Amino acid sequence: MSSCKIRGVKLFKFLVLFILAAGLVYGWFEYREFTAVPATRLAAGSYYPEMPPDSHHYYLQLPIDHNDSSKGNFTDFYILSPNFKPEEKVIFWLFDNQQEAVGMINSSEDFANFESNLGGLSYVLIGNRGVNPTLFPEVYNKDGSVNYNFAMKLYGSAQQIEDIEAVRRDMKKKGLLPPDGKIMLYGGSGGGFLVQQYLDKYGSHVSRALIEFSGAPDLAQQHNVTFASNLYESNPDAANAYFALSRNETRPSLAYTMFKLGLHGDKDSQKRIVESQTEKAAFRDKYLYFKNWINPAYNFPLVNFIISIPSEVEVKVRIYELLGADLMEYNPTSPQEVNLMYEWTRIVIADFLKANAEGIISTPHFNLNRSTYTGEVMVWSGTGDQDFNRQMGQLISNSYPHSQQAIFNDAHKRDKYNEYYLNFRKAFFVTGLNSSETQYYYRDARQVNGK
Numbered sequence: 337m338s339s340c341k342i343r344g345v346k347l348f349k350f351l352v353l354f355i356l357a358a359g360l361v362y363g364w365f366e367y368r369e370f371t372a373v374p375a376t377r378l379a380a381g382s383y384y385p386e387m388p389p390d391s392h393h394y395y396l397q398l399p400i401d402h403n404d405s406s407k408g409n410f411t412d413f414y415i416l417s418p419n420f421k422p423e424e425k426v427i428f429w430l431f432d433n434q435q436e437a438v439g440m441i442n443s444s445e446d447f448a449n450f451e452s453n454l455g456g457l458s459y460v461l462i463g464n465r466g467v468n469p470t471l472f473p474e475v476y477n478k479d480g481s482v483n484y485n486f487a488m489k490l491y492g493s494a495q496q497i498e499d500i501e502a503v504r505r506d507m508k509k510k511g512l513l514p515p516d517g518k519i520m521l522y523g524g525s526g527g528g529f530l531v532q533q534y535l536d537k538y539g540s541h542v543s544r545a546l547i548e549f550s551g552a553p554d555l556a557q558q559h560n561v562t563f564a565s566n567l568y569e570s571n572p573d574a575a576n577a578y579f580a581l582s583r584n585e586t587r588p589s590l591a592y593t594m595f596k597l598g599l600h601g602d603k604d605s606q607k608r609i610v611e612s613q614t615e616k617a618a619f620r621d622k623y624l625y626f627k628n629w630i631n632p633a634y635n636f637p638l639v640n641f642i643i644s645i646p647s648e649v650e651v652k653v654r655i656y657e658l659l660g661a662d663l664m665e666y667n668p669t670s671p672q673e674v675n676l677m678y679e680w681t682r683i684v685i686a687d688f689l690k691a692n693a694e695g696i697i698s699t700p701h702f703n704l705n706r707s708t709y710t711g712e713v714m715v716w717s718g719t720g721d722q723d724f725n726r727q728m729g730q731l732i733s734n735s736y737p738h739s740q741q742a743i744f745n746d747a748h749k750r751d752k753y754n755e756y757y758l759n760f761r762k763a764f765f766v767t768g769l770n771s772s773e774t775q776y777y778y779r780d781a782r783q784v785n786g787k
Contacts, residue, residue, distance in 0.1 A: 392416040
């Protein structure tokens with residue numbers, strides 16, 4: 337081999353090694369940044385470069401602790417929908433902290449999912465405290481560990497309710513709301529309970545609210561049922577098989593993959609993947625489980641790792657708020673008591689449950705008064721919703737004086753009749769609960785009561 341060729345081979349090897357080393361160094365720094373404890377926040381008067389203030393993006397100063405002004409303020413933001421029209425009926429679309437739905441939203445692509453639900457209406461999205469990039473260094477100790485008291489106090493939903501009300505007041509001051517300052521509310525799943533929480537505190541500012549496929553931990557405790565539905569209700573065969581497997585060891589990965597499949601109403605796959613763990617399992621079922629397990633969104637070890645990083649502690653706070661009371665008592669002794677949501681969340685928030693057991697934080701409880709709200713409420717439920725059954729939806733609906741429940745043959749993701757759902761929502765928000773337009777969609781055959 338000629339000397340030129342030898343030098344060429346050596347150079348090539350050097351370049352490969354250099355690129356590999358550079359990649360490892362870059363990856364290490366990215367990992368360190370990803371898992372670092374938040375140390376700073378956006379300064380007052382500043383804005384995120386990816387989302388400059390304009391006629392649809394507003395920044396405001398809010399108290400870090402609404403009960404203690406001495407702790408200072410933080411910079412929050414809210415975003416108006418593409419078709420927002422000042423002074424017309426406005427919807428506040430509420431997301432709780434475990435949904436993490438509102439971030440740097442600027443382009444039409446960023447709005448695509450929101451528009452599919454409320455397109456054409458004037459709605460508002462609010463940046464939640466605790467959700468990246470709005471992080472609080474105060475919830476961590478000097479050694480980087482979580483200060484559970486501060487986390488619950490500053491990232492708890494009670495503070496978020498005050499943030500929402502502050503945004504409403506800011507919008508009224510800026511002339512973005514109707515003259516009476518009233519808003520409408522919309523939320524699903526955990527956000528649906530946040531809607532109920534806001535109605536409890538500031539219902540006089542709300543004309544109507546739509547709560548979709550949601551639950552209520554306080555009503556569940558009053559009626560001696562679980563907040564989230566047990567698996568046996570939606571898939572008894574899968575519940576029997578899972579209970580038999582999990583009696584001697586926890587199966588959070590299996591439970592999480594089953595849980596994610598259940599959000600789409602895929603009962604057959606739930607049954608097949610749990611059966612794939614038995615000795616006589618068919619290869620196609622083992623492959624089905626593997627194919628779903630390697631999907632990052634369905635992979636519990638990956639999801640658990642992500643939720644365990646410091647900047648995700650707000651997710652744990654909200655899960656603990658909603659499920660903590662049930663998880664403290666969760667110990668299934670029969671297939672009927674298996675709850676997929678509880679199987680994996682008890683692992684995710686094990687540190688919060690430990691802090692509870694040590695007396696550092698208390699067991700969360702809510703006590704909402706729904707009977708005094710005089711506005712209109714519509715509650716949507718799904719026959720295939722594994723998270724919150726129609727009975728839970730009925731409990732919520734019955735608690736409000738002017739309410740109606742609509743039930744659909746759909747799963748928790750509620751994506752079976754997208755165009756129909758969009759038109760139904762528009763009719764309710766624009767014309768009201770008892771209008772002929774809303775009742776037209778209520779009587780549609782795709783709505784179970786309408787049949």
